[in-house]
Amino acid sequence: MIKNFAELELDPNLLLAIEEMGYDRPTQIQAEAIPQALDGRDILASAPTGTGKTAAFILPALQFLQDFPRRKPGPARVLVLTPTRELAMQVADQARELAKHTTLNIFTITGGVQYQEHANILATTQDIVVATPGRLMEYINSERFDCRAIEWLILDEADRMLDMGFGPIVDKLSHECRWRKQTLLFSATLEGKGVEGFTADLLKNPAELDAEPSRRERKKIAQWYHRADDMTHKLELLKKILTEQAERSIVFLKTRERLAELRIELEKANIACAWIQGEMPQDRRNNAISRFRDGSVNVLLATDVAARGIDLPDVSHVINYDMPRSADVYLHRIGRTARAGKKGCAVSLVEAHDQPMIDRVIRYTKEEIKERFIKEMRPKHKKPVFKKKNKKKEDSKKTPAKSKKKSAKKKK
Template sequence: MIRNFAELELDPNLLLAIEEMGYDRPTQIQAEAIPQALAGRDVLASAPTGTGKTAAFVLPALQFLQDFPRRKPGPARVLILTPTRELAMQVADQARALAKHTKLNIFTITGGVQYQEHADILAKTQDIVVATPGRLMEYIESERFDCRAIESLILDEADRMLDMGFGPTVDRLSSECRWRKQTMLFSATLEGKGVEGFTADLLKDPAQIEAEPSRRERKKIAQWYHRADNMEHKLELLKKIITEQAERSIVFLKTRERLGELRAELERAQIPCAWIQGEMPQDRRNNAISRFRDGTVNVLLATDVAARGIDLPDVSHVINYDMPRGADVYLHRIGRTARAGKKGNAVSIVEAHDQPMIKRVERYIGEEIKERFIKELRPKHRKPVFKKKNKKKEDKKKVAAKSKKKVAKKK
């Protein structure tokens, strides 16, 4: 097991930058992906947010550019694709911090930027370009971006790119970069659409890596839940938590409609908040995130689609106002707090019908989530008990149903 970054045989100037950023030891995804990438293999990795995946693909790319320096000025040699502009900016910022002691040039090409700004970038020597697929494809079609020099293609949040309909564009970009030596694909999950939505020839014999947030990382997050009798009770619990317990909270909701309702309730209670949701104009999203980042507001309401990939510092509380549809999504949500070695809190406000989901989450993360009470807002109803299904009875029913089908077929 790799215990520190020095064991990864990285360039001293990269190790210095890592040290200055305060990272002491590699996360699981970094310890497993970096050696494979440095060996030149394609990488197929699943890594939830908060596991340090950006450094897992940026460090090998930087090391490659150091090992094989360019001989003359020219276009980008490493292309990183991300689904959104915010994520592209975050990845580029982290890459610049890690490349601080090198002379490498790192640029972003995304939507929402004037053409002239990009024209200036494209006229310079680029080493790494972080781009969103749609805008980059425009420049390739108009012959303003040259893919022939790309030696490494990296896809971050590949599953989300598929959700956003970028699959065909990414496949086209892949064929444009057909002279590359290496491909790395990072996705929140390797199941279902995570990877299968892309053509099979994107990766060649990849090293497969699946990383979960480590127990040690999760231990930094205190998790508990409050029971709510009804929607009014739920709202009162939330107001109490965000005004008296939390410093900076992200509140998760299932849908845009639910977000709109809660936003109106908080406005009525004169609790300032920002919000992000799917299909929101880019400038409004950026404005909401900036307001939360700079502390103008300390409550950010978000749907899961909108919050994917956004890295926000100093979030003290993640609040599940609506429980997510799956235990893996719960893990993604709570990964927004306790970042960069800090401690954090994950609070769920559950109604009776949410109780089975708490149990599912407990099974998934392998630990108990305790119930807590706020003295003046204790629930009046008893905790619901859901009986376990009798497996033997179920199995007997299935066998009986199968034999009935067989009999019917014979007839």
């Protein structure tokens, strides 16, 4: 088991940058992906947000560029595709941090940027370009971007790119970069559309890696739940937690309608919040995230779709106002807190119908999620118990009993 970054055979300049960023030991996905990528393997990885996946592909890419330095100025050698402009900027920022003791150039090509600005970038030497598929394809079609020099193609949040309809464009980009040496694909899950939506020749004999956040990483997250009798009780519990316990919280809801209702209630209670939801204009979304990021507001309401791929620092609490539809989504949600070695809390507000989901999460994570109470706000109802019924057994038990009763009646 790899215990520190020095064991990963990285250059001293990268190790120094890692140390300055405050990372002490690699996460599971970093320990698994970096050696395989440096061995020249294609990578197919399941890595939810919060597992350190960006460094898992940026570090080997930076190492590769230093192991095989360019002989003359020219276009990009590593291309990272991300579904959104926001994620592209996050990835590029982290890449620059990790590359700060090198001479490598890292640029982004995304929507919302003036054409001239990109033209200036494309006229200089680039080493790594982080791009959104649609905008990059425009430049390729107008012969402004040259894919022939690309040696590594990296797809970040591949499943989300498919959800957003980028599948055909990514396949075209893959064809444009056909001279590449390696492809690395990262997705929140490897099931369903996560991989199958792309053409089969995207990856060649990849190393398959599955990195749920490790137990050690999750141990930094204290998990508990409060039972709520009804929606009014639930809202009061949330207000109490936001005003008296939490410093910076992300509150998860299952639909946009539910988010709108909660927003109005929090405004009535003078609790300032920002919010993000699916199909939201990019400028409003960016504004909400930057308000939360810079501390103008300390509560961010979010739906699962909207929160994918966002890396927000110093989140003290993740609050499940609505329980998620599955246990793995629960894990993705709580991974928003306890980042970069810090501790965090995950709190679920549970109505009677949510109890089976809490039980499922406990079985799935093999971790205890204890019930807690807030004084004067204890639930009035008893905790519901859901027993699994085996229908076949139940039916077979019932049938003989009925026939006995009938035969008894006949005898009378």
